[in-house]
Amino acid sequence: VAGKVHRPFSIVGGDLHLLTGNCGKGQITNITKYEESGGYSMLRKALAQPPSAIVDEVKAAGLVGRGGAAFPTGAKWEAVAASNSPIRYVVCNADEAEPGTFKDRVVIEDDPHRVIEGLAICGYAVGAHQGYIYIRGEYTLQYWILNAAVDEARQAGVLGKNILGSDFDFDIEIRRGAGAYICGEETALFESIEGKRGFPRVKPPFPTTFGLFGKPTVINNVETLINIPLILQLGSAGYRQFGTEKSPGPKLFCISGDVVHPGLYEVPFGVTFRHLLYDLAGGMRPGSQFQAALFGGAAGAFAVEQNLDVRLTFEDLRAAGLPLGSGVITVFDQSRDLLDILLRLGHFFADESCGKCYPCQLGTQRQYEILQRLADGRALPGDKERLLDIGWTMTDASLCGLGQTAASAVLSAMRLWPELFEFPNAVSSIGEQA
Amino acid sequence: MDISIDEIDQIINQEAFGEGSLIAALEAIQARYNFLPSEAIILASDRFGVPLSQIYSVATFYNAFSLKPKGKHCLQVCMGTACHVRGSPQVLDRIQTKLGIEPGETSRDHLFTLETVNCLGACALGPIVVTDGEYSGQMNVQKADQLLKTILRAEVKA
Ligand SMILES: NC(=O)C1=CN([C@@H]2O[C@H](COP(=O)(O)OP(=O)(O)OC[C@H]3O[C@@H](n4cnc5c(N)ncnc54)[C@H](O)[C@@H]3O)[C@@H](O)[C@H]2O)C=CC1
Ligand SMILES: Cc1cc2nc3c(=O)[nH]c(=O)nc-3n(C[C@H](O)[C@H](O)[C@H](O)COP(=O)(O)O)c2cc1C
Ligand code: SF4
Ligand code: FES
Numbered sequence: 001v002a003g004k005v006h007r008p009f010s011i012v013g014g015d016l017h018l019l020t021g022n023c024g025k026g027q028i029t030n031i032t033k034y035e036e037s038g039g040y041s042m043l044r045k046a047l048a049q050p051p052s053a054i055v056d057e058v059k060a061a062g063l064v065g066r067g068g069a070a071f072p073t074g075a076k077w078e079a080v081a082a083s084n085s086p087i088r089y090v091v092c093n094a095d096e097a098e099p100g101t102f103k104d105r106v107v108i109e110d111d112p113h114r115v116i117e118g119l120a121i122c123g124y125a126v127g128a129h130q131g132y133i134y135i136r137g138e139y140t141l142q143y144w145i146l147n148a149a150v151d152e153a154r155q156a157g158v159l160g161k162n163i164l165g166s167d168f169d170f171d172i173e174i175r176r177g178a179g180a181y182i183c184g185e186e187t188a189l190f191e192s193i194e195g196k197r198g199f200p201r202v203k204p205p206f207p208t209t210f211g212l213f214g215k216p217t218v219i220n221n222v223e224t225l226i227n228i229p230l231i232l233q234l235g236s237a238g239y240r241q242f243g244t245e246k247s248p249g250p251k252l253f254c255i256s257g258d259v260v261h262p263g264l265y266e267v268p269f270g271v272t273f274r275h276l277l278y279d280l281a282g283g284m285r286p287g288s289q290f291q292a293a294l295f296g297g298a299a300g301a302f303a304v305e306q307n308l309d310v311r312l313t314f315e316d317l318r319a320a321g322l323p324l325g326s327g328v329i330t331v332f333d334q335s336r337d338l339l340d341i342l343l344r345l346g347h348f349f350a351d352e353s354c355g356k357c358y359p360c361q362l363g364t365q366r367q368y369e370i371l372q373r374l375a376d377g378r379a380l381p382g383d384k385e386r387l388l389d390i391g392w393t394m395t396d397a398s399l400c401g402l403g404q405t406a407a408s409a410v411l412s413a414m415r416l417w418p419e420l421f422e423f424p425n426a427v428s429s430i431g432e433q434a
Numbered sequence: 435m436d437i438s439i440d441e442i443d444q445i446i447n448q449e450a451f452g453e454g455s456l457i458a459a460l461e462a463i464q465a466r467y468n469f470l471p472s473e474a475i476i477l478a479s480d481r482f483g484v485p486l487s488q489i490y491s492v493a494t495f496y497n498a499f500s501l502k503p504k505g506k507h508c509l510q511v512c513m514g515t516a517c518h519v520r521g522s523p524q525v526l527d528r529i530q531t532k533l534g535i536e537p538g539e540t541s542r543d544h545l546f547t548l549e550t551v552n553c554l555g556a557c558a559l560g561p562i563v564v565t566d567g568e569y570s571g572q573m574n575v576q577k578a579d580q581l582l583k584t585i586l587r588a589e590v591k592a
Binding site: 009010011096097098099100101102104105136137138139140175176177178179180181192195196197198254256257258262263264294297298330332336340341344345347348351352354 | 455456457458460461482484488491492495496497498499513514515516518519520551552553554555556557558559560567
């Protein structure tokens, strides 16, 4: 693969290796090795069945989207498969920019053909002949790896006309992002592929009716797509042996921060946070104590000691008021200044807001300013109320998911540690104010 | 750096494959010149048949594009949450002091551009500094000094 850029090494571990079997070995799985490990046999199997059988299998498996919003994948596929538009698209969302998330990067780097197989099966199931992979601009090396894999697949007849000897044509084009977090939002991503600013569109209409170039489109996250060959391999019942009733299957978690072995871990849905943190990631760094963990990245919420035994499923986390998001957990020890962390998140959103709608464009700026005052210990009377007000307004009135979750971590911190936001706050109460 | 219209034209022609490849073409131009020369923007507008305003709108939206020439070497310090808690502010501070420039600035000799970036998806290895696309993990002040020294030494030799 071209480029002098070396591969950042990542720990890949966990209780399962259904999705990550070819990952973490320090090498790229080329098409030969992929086929030796059973690769592309599920695409072959799919092509021998009617497309509707595959959609049914995915529905029966209960697969939900791994990009963060947990929408049932089968429902999206069914809608596009049923459309009467002759032109349809399938898109793989590899924009991965949620702070702390790196699962899609590792999968693309180590096992790119699995992504291609998933997308090709998706294309066949919904009757799309053109697929796109939109990869984050910063992922340079990964772009080249994916490019090489697509070339290999074309040469092997896996992509192109009459793929694998069937009467189905399917090809993939890779598009690179250019450094904008918002372009991970599906409709902003379409705008970007179309050569425009990444401004999100109003939903509905959903991509299933009006997607890329205005055509019915299935868009799925990288991790969602690599579950597809697995579902066909195990059958929906076999797949459901893993995980829980409402959250079936395996899940990739990215854990980083103050832990001994930060890395990517594959587990069945339903293990506890404690298991992930202590048994898999090696627990807290020597000499440090657990203070809190941010679940779901910048758009997430904080977990504390009492949440250690929460089971990692969509339903359990929702009940605990924690988002699972893209499976990202950042752990902080007792020495970390939470206001400082919130300040960084505030900066992130103020920086990444696309500016299309006012609640978020202005709200993220005001939120950042207030967080700055709090962190500097020069909060004004009423700042706590202002912060709450901005948070609720952004959550309720923003156009897209970015603005709707830009206050999520702040609001969660305000519930957990109200004292941090009191006026006069910690710093001024030491003396100035007394 | 010399800007050659012919070369820009070539780059655009290579990238002009189908609907919406404007961004890919701009990326290729940015990669070649380290910024988007106005000549390139005008030419792209002509070749793609889109108004100049749309090209500016795109060029100013995405972080990857710059309308000002950037330095020969680009240093990016990750300020994402995981890198931040593991000490990226200290690393940034050091590089800032050593180069005498703030994030977003280019050194007078056009050798360095310093940038801060949000999470790069290598959090397990933080703090991360990227120099010209190459990742260095587990950075600290000493390693940052070393990194700058290596680049400078290569420059002196060249
Ligand atoms: N992986 C990453 O790097 C990042 C992930 N995220 C995640 O993104 C999530 C928000 O994503 P959104 O797309 O805004 O969520 P959403 O809830 O609007 O949509 C989720 C998916 O379901 C589809 N959908 C929803 N209702 C539908 C219907 N009635 N018919 C057909 N399709 C329908 C949408 O098109 C989309 O594909 C957050 O939960 C966050 O965790 C956010 C930032 C980065
Ligand atoms: C601001 C924002 C950024 C997003 N970034 C990503 C991303 O990087 N990768 C991703 O798969 N989904 C991202 N999403 C979610 C997508 O809009 C969409 O829900 C997802 O790609 C659907 O795929 P899934 O059903 O397989 O999860 C983002 C959403 C928002 C609001
Ligand atoms: S919520 Fe924010 S990111 Fe989303 S459209 Fe509005 S301004 Fe843009
Ligand atoms: S926080 Fe720096 S790479 Fe993720």
